[in-house]
Amino acid sequence: MNECILVVDDDREIVGAIAIVLEREGYTVRRAYDGLGAVEQALDPAVRLILIDVMMPKLDGLSALMRIREKRNLPVIVLSAKSEDTDKILGLSMGADDYVTKPYNPQELAARVRSQLRRYTLLGDVHAEKREGEIVNGRLSYDPERRELKADGELVKLTATELKIVDLLMRNPGRVFPAEEIYQRVWQSDSYACENTVMVHIRRIREKIEITPKNPKYLKNTSSTIFTVIAKTSDLFAFASFSLLFSISIPQK
Numbered sequence: 261m262n263e264c265i266l267v268v269d270d271d272r273e274i275v276g277a278i279a280i281v282l283e284r285e286g287y288t289v290r291r292a293y294d295g296l297g298a299v300e301q302a303l304d305p306a307v308r309l310i311l312i313d314v315m316m317p318k319l320d321g322l323s324a325l326m327r328i329r330e331k332r333n334l335p336v337i338v339l340s341a342k343s344e345d346t347d348k349i350l351g352l353s354m355g356a357d358d359y360v361t362k363p364y365n366p367q368e369l370a371a372r373v374r375s376q377l378r379r380y381t382l383l384g385d386v387h388a389e390k391r392e393g394e395i396v397n398g399r400l401s402y403d404p405e406r407r408e409l410k411a412d413g414e415l416v417k418l419t420a421t422e423l424k425i426v427d428l429l430m431r432n433p434g435r436v437f438p439a440e441e442i443y444q445r446v447w448q449s450d451s452y453a454c455e456n457t458v459m460v461h462i463r464r465i466r467e468k469i470e471i472t473p474k475n476p477k478y479l480k481n482t483s484s485t486i487f488t489v490i491a492k493t494s495d496l497f498a499f500a501s502f503s504l505l506f507s508i509s510i511p512q513k
Contacts, residue, residue: 263377264288264306268298268321269313269339278311281366282373295319302328309377311369314340314351322354329355335376335420339364345456352460357421358447375448380420395430400469402430411469421446422465 265287269275272293279289290307292298296318302310310328314321325336335358338351343361351359358372395402401410409416409426418426424446443454467473 262286262288263308264290265373266290266292266298266301266307266310266312268292268295268310268316268324270294270316271313274313277366278369281370285370285374287373295321295324298324299327302334303331307334308380309335309337309373311337311339311373314338314342322351325351325355329417329419333418333420333423335380337372337376349456349460352457353464355419357419372449376420379424379446379448402426404431409469416468418465418468422461422468425461426465 265282267275267278267282267289268291269278270293275291275293279291282289290301292301294317298310298312298321299319301307302324312321312325316324319327321338321340325338328336336356337358337360338356339360339362340347340351341362348359348361357376360369360372393404395404399412401413402408403410404427407423407427409418409423425442428442428445439455439458442458444450447454447457
């Protein structure tokens with residue numbers, strides 16, 4: 261295994277406890293105790309995943325996360341004592357791939373780390389028959405081989421999780437995915453109460469691909485059912501769930 265994980269928390273005892281859990285799993289652990297140290301160490305390509313606390317000196321965890329996202333696309337799991345849904349949504353909105361509240365179960369934390377690394381390493385739909393060629397829809401083009409999404413020819417900066425969602429949807433023309441299935445296939449874990457998590461990531465994708473996110477041409481809101489769609493010509497890539505509807509469709513000329 262031997263992947264390198266950066267653990268960031270101003271509480272040295274917590275960092276030490278997490279390090280013990282991860283080292284028992286076969287990982288190499290690096291340590292940082294504030295946000296600035298996290299940003300500095302995250303630039304090392306040997307670091308494959310980051311576990312980061314929110315409340316820290318010098319630079320808080322979410323601000324550090326935003327700086328890291330400017331330079332690197334790797335899985336980031338936020339650790340926080342804040343357990344309100346608004347806190348979780350904020351963390352996910354700012355680029356986190358997962359959010360774990362304290363106190364946490366060490367085995368669950370190790371399982372989440374394994375899941376994130378597995379998805380990061382093995383990005384893409386296991387049922388896809390082909391990984392070659394670009395998928396083009398109006399202003400958008402997706403290269404499955406390079407794992408790149410472009411809008412108007414410009415590379416769209418996506419987090420690891422956003423890229424996995426785009427990859428899944430773009431590889432399955434005509435499929436309608438329940439939110440639960442998107443969560444299970446992208447997060448590779450049980451999908452209990454997953455709707456908010458999926459919607460936050462879908463919203464972030466829309467903000468990155470639309471010229472005017474409040475008046476979208478691709479990822480649209482309609483009526484009262486959740487429906488996310490990425491379209492290739494007349495084909496649809498979608499996910500469906502409960503009480504909102506998003507759709508990425510072909511803009512009318």
